[in-house]
Amino acid sequence: MKALLYIETSGDKVLGGSVELISAVKAIDAEGTALVIGNKVAAGTVASFGIPVIYTDSVATDNDTLTEVLFEIVKGENPDMLLFANTALSKDVAPRIAARMNFGCVSDVIGMSKNDGKVMYTRPAYGGTIFERIEVEGASVVTVRGGSFSKPEAAANAEITEKNVQIPANAIKAKIVDVVKEISESVNLEEAQVIVAGGRGMGSAENFELVKELARVLGGVVGATRPPIEDGWISRAHQVGQSGKVVAPKLYIACGISGATQHTSGISGSDYIVAINKDEDAPIFEIANLAIVGDVTEILKGMIEEMKKVKAE
Amino acid sequence: MQILICVKQVPDDSIEIRLDNKTKMPNLNGVSMVANAFDTYALEMAVRFMEANGGNVSVLNVGAEDSTNTLKNCLAVGAKEAYFVQDDSFVNLDALGAADALANAIRKIENDKGQKFDLILCGLESTDEITGQVGAMLAEKLETGFVSRAIAFNVKDGDLQVNQETEEGYNVVSVISPAVVTVSKPEYDPRYPTIKTKMASRKAVIPTFSAAEIGEVKQAIVRLVEYVEPPKREAGIKIQEKDAVLAVSAAIEQMKKDKAI
């Protein structure tokens, strides 16, 4: 079984969710080839995980160009499977390739297994309350949710093959003519190792500062559920959950978050969840490794001080 | 501008849907079927554009189940025309099959009307299966331009311009018409029908076709094998100390023990 992995890059950097695809391919015993477009340093980084790389020297940061480049390469390679990390760009491109190649398309996959030579995909539906198990007849295009597979280990450098792709001019139908930034900060929740998130239970913008302070002390990123965002305590770039960012940090601290499915289904990939809530029946406690029942502002104040000590050790 | 919105009928998403332990299917008991929320945002966006600039707004549904009522609800909030393709063979449509059926239906409607759609809108994703594939696939089938996650659109110097939601704000994307555009949640909510529009929509006759009348149905290649319940994370240790200081130190001890910090 041949798998082609599209590795998304940002400058010289390889996006974390993309390299997890290398582990995903291993999990189903497929023979993987990575595809890197436009950055040779990144191609080298990927090859250092021991997976052969096809490198194409095109600029393909928009949906139309990327679709065209991938289409040409997929036609040439004829893989059984084309894998993407579940980013905004690949969510647009994956179904387009699937339609052109008549491949089956499976989105937001969180698990893959192989039975009798067939791959079984697991993915959430209905806001994350139900999982679907899916099979594809023939070749497939798959987007994989970040954090579903581990980061690969370094290995002996594999080979990089260069390929050139010509893009017909009429392939570009949509062009970005302006970029408007309303939020200046950049929030990298998907890649965060530590996330401290606050919910309605924080009560006020002032108390929400405690969430930010603990995140700062732990060197983590601030997350939020919808109410603090609607109340203007923090910008929407911080929203975690099915309709915000799906995250998978090593440590997730949920402060004053009751734990609606919409939120919990977006954090279930976390390694360790700590929840602080005054309501001992809060649903968030059902998924927390460590549940602290109590006044969230008091606990946070104490925890900020104690964590400073831990960090100083 | 001639605008078409592809509407999917889904179980009402204001109720949390869970697996029925006996049938191993989503328990839809007492859950009404409604237009997919993102599709209703697309409709409101289109109707606002039509009210300001003229033109026409149509809605289209393809499916195995009766969706006349859902389509009438769309007519009651501003759509001028509705089309329905109903066929039992659509029951297990995958996204590619849905895109195919929509493309066939669109060609058929365009032929019958002798007029092409300039803009085809789809919701960003459906609230039931959340694949978000159909819009992009439809653009491929129709060989049109494609823009995702629109929060607004406009015509500037004869060009279609779409504001595409990003994490930091939005991109302004210029796209050749006709185009397929998927719509995210804009700042406003869809309107309520008034009694007048509601009653008028009840009397509407919706042209309905069978699959055979629009083209050929493709076998699904993506197959649902089963629904399962999400694995439960084991609930861990609970700290219920009255004193915040004691609670924090107990928590830190436990986190150290579990190597979380």
Added chain:
Amino acid sequence: MANYNQLTEELISKLKEAAPGHILTGADIKEDYSHDEMPIYGTRAPEAVLMAHSTEEIAAVVKICNENLIPVTPRGSGSGLVGGCVPLLGGVLIDITKMNKILSYDLENFVVRVQAGVLLNDLAEDALKQGLLYAPDPGEKFACLAGNVATNAGGMRAVKYGTTRDYVAEMTVVLPSGEITNFGAKVSKTSSGYDLLDLMIGSEGTLGVITELTLKLIPAPKQVASLIAPFENLHDCISTVPKFKMAHINAQALEFMEREIVLASERFIGRSVFPQVVDGITANAYLLVTLDAGSEDELNNLIEQASEVLLESGAIDVLVADTPAKMKDAWAARSSFLEAILAETKLLDECDVVVPVNQIAPYLEFCAKAAEECGVEIKSFGHAGDGNLHIYQTSNDLEEDEFKHRVEKFFDIIYPEAIRVGGNVSGEHGVGSGKVSYLADSIGELNMNLMRGIKKVFDPNLIMNPGKVCYSVNE
């Protein structure tokens, strides 16, 4: 009032023996226990709290209290508005919120057995999953069912389906003596002596502690929709109400609201549903109507008829909430009124009168005039279908004493007027400690003494919820 004793260390250890691990004292008693949602009627912390887990435990604690003349106050979620659950004389507070299990459904007799502390919201949702409706629909969805029963809570759907009283089949009660008894039966008729069940309903914890309930359910209506009708003025809006009945339209809910309160609520929930200007006309009052029917066609016909009535009565337009999401949004605004007022107001009092439906409009006009005379700001909404009005007095700039003084003056004008037009002092919130004097004024000495007599039969030592309903603490 009777003489009471203080809780001694010795008594506390007795209580702890009776309910091991469930008696809270000292710093463990949270501040919430000293008030309900209307702290203007006074606050007082209990000396001990029983975090009740069973009927037997409550019985044991009440028995000790009765023998030692310790006041006992039962408490649910504390969402009351007349001070009903405030332990005015200290003593022992019984928190029933941990008794929150839905015990069993009897789908052949259409009843459900619940513990007293089950939340209204939890029962409503659980029943709906089985296609059943628990019909009473008080605004506060996170109140305990026993609290609903103790105040005979009404709610939005009362106009069609009646109040809580109509849905109680049976209950288990701990009497002030500490004895456990059952009232009622799982039958739909009774002609078997005095109705003790009905006596308990609306007794506000003064006759005993309700610990379990058997509640009636009905099949959930298949099709539901709501109408939002903006009016230019309140008079036209209210005058529509009797016309529904005359047109044979039995609305499930029929709520009126004034512009100010709708705006406050929409600010609070951060979303706008109610149209403010239609065809150049500013809406100053709204009716929110819910209709239910057995089939889609039947519902659509009903919507059409109801809209005709509304438009003929002067509605500027009629909006139709015909999907669950739209209905939810429309009612979210209505359900948030109290929270929205609380969020924007420093001082608050409320009157929950009920007047004959044809008197709503003149009565509200009377109140508006009286408010102006007394220098009181008011915000009104209510259940137009059954004449139950919620008139809130609010202030952000008055001193508390001055506010209380003006409100008292206001009440002294408007309560007698309510009685004069054939109304009652409380439609659904109860009497608690806040409205005892207005109740006495309205029902008279003779009836008040009948109530006191009943109270004494149940509770000779007057330990249950002292200072509420028919005895004030000062007496």
